Structure formats: structure tokens, C-alpha cells
Amino acid sequence: MAQEIERKFLVAGEYKSQAFAQSRIKQGYICSAHGRTVRVRIRDNQGFLTIKGASDASGISRYEWEKEISLPEAEELMKLCEPGMIDKTRYLVRSGAHIFEVDEFYGENEGLVVAEVELGTIEESYVKPIFLGEEVTGDSRYYNSHLMKKPYKNWELNK
Numbered sequence: 075m076a077q078e079i080e081r082k083f084l085v086a087g088e089y090k091s092q093a094f095a096q097s098r099i100k101q102g103y104i105c106s107a108h109g110r111t112v113r114v115r116i117r118d119n120q121g122f123l124t125i126k127g128a129s130d131a132s133g134i135s136r137y138e139w140e141k142e143i144s145l146p147e148a149e150e151l152m153k154l155c156e157p158g159m160i161d162k163t164r165y166l167v168r169s170g171a172h173i174f175e176v177d178e179f180y181g182e183n184e185g186l187v188v189a190e191v192e193l194g195t196i197e198e199s200y201v202k203p204i205f206l207g208e209e210v211t212g213d214s215r216y217y218n219s220h221l222m223k224k225p226y227k228n229w230e231l232n233k
Contacts, residue, residue, distance in 0.1 A: 076137065077135050078135065078137070078138035078192065079134055079135045079192065079193045079195065080134065080192045080193065080211075081134060081190065081191055081193065081211045082188055082189070082190045082216055083189045083206045083207060083208065083209050083211075084187070084188060084189075084207040084208045085187040085188060085189050085205050087205035087206075087207075088205060089165060089167055089176050089189070089203070092167045092205075093166055094167070095165075096163055097118045097163070097164050098117070098163055099116070099117045099160070099164055100116050100152075100160065100161050101113055101115040101116070101159065101160045101218065102152050102155030102158075102160070103155055103156050103158075103219050103222055104154050104155055104156070105156075106219040106223065108128075109127065110126065111219045112124070112125050113218075114148055114151040114154075114155060116145065116148050116152070120145065120148075121143040121148025122141065122142055122143060122148070123143050123148075124140040124141075125138070125139045125140075126139075129212065132211070133212020133213070134193075134196050134212065135196060158182070159222070160179070160183070161179070161180045161183075162177045162183075163178045164176065164177050165177075167203060167205075169201045169202070169203040171200075172191050173191070173192075174203060176189045176205075177190075179226065181225075182221075182225030182226070182228075183226040184227060185226060185227065186221070186226040188216055189206060
């Protein structure tokens, strides 16, 4: 089984000038049940189908399977998705031996910016970029599948 091991943080500083690449991502969920999701993603002109399992108790690790599909297939599958789409730009920023993915959200999640780093093991160390804020690993409110159902703009803490 493929395990995804990642840590997630709010972004509290400037990151765009440090990015070496960026892409626009739109994604929807065919299934967003607790403990498993089936996601359709269009990143620039590529399509992807991803299945994720439940996170472990720490929220750091979970099963992930992803397959590239054609853009027409992804566009067709988007029509089957549950209501609510995720729209974001992803910036890639190097920090030490790792690459942080910084997601700037639009639409219903405007104002939210999070950064993730994928690790080889739960204990693996990494260099924290200066723009990282509070760690939110394991906080399900920040899962994209949750943001689709309960957008950031509706959270009480933003009022």
C-alpha cells in the first residue's frame, strides 16, 4: 500500500517570491465519506483520479493511490462530483531537501493559504521555511474534502 506522510501548516508570511513553480488546480469529490475519499483533479491540463483512506490518529499518515487520467476523462468525471469544488493555485517552494506545496484558495475558501510537506517517515526532519505559521496536521477542517462541504469563508473564526 502507498502511504502518504505529510504535515500541514497555515501560512503566515510571504512565499510567492520563493516559489520555483506554480499550477492551477480544480478538484471535486466523487466520494467524500469519513475515512475515504475519491477525488478528481485537473491540474493545468492534466487529469488525476485519487483515492485516499482514513488518516492515522496523528493525522500525518494515510493510504493514497493516484493515477493520471486524460483531461477529457477528468472533465467527464467532474460532472459526477458532489456539490462544491476546490479551486486553488499551488506554489512549490524548496526548503532544505524538501519541497513545500503552498495552496492559495479561491472562491468559497478565499483567504485560506496552507502549506504541506511530504515526508518519507513520520519521524523525518525538515527545514521549516520562515513563512510557516501554526501546524494544522490532523485538523480535518483543513482537508480539501472538508473545505468543499464547509468552506473557509463560513467558519466562525473568520467573522
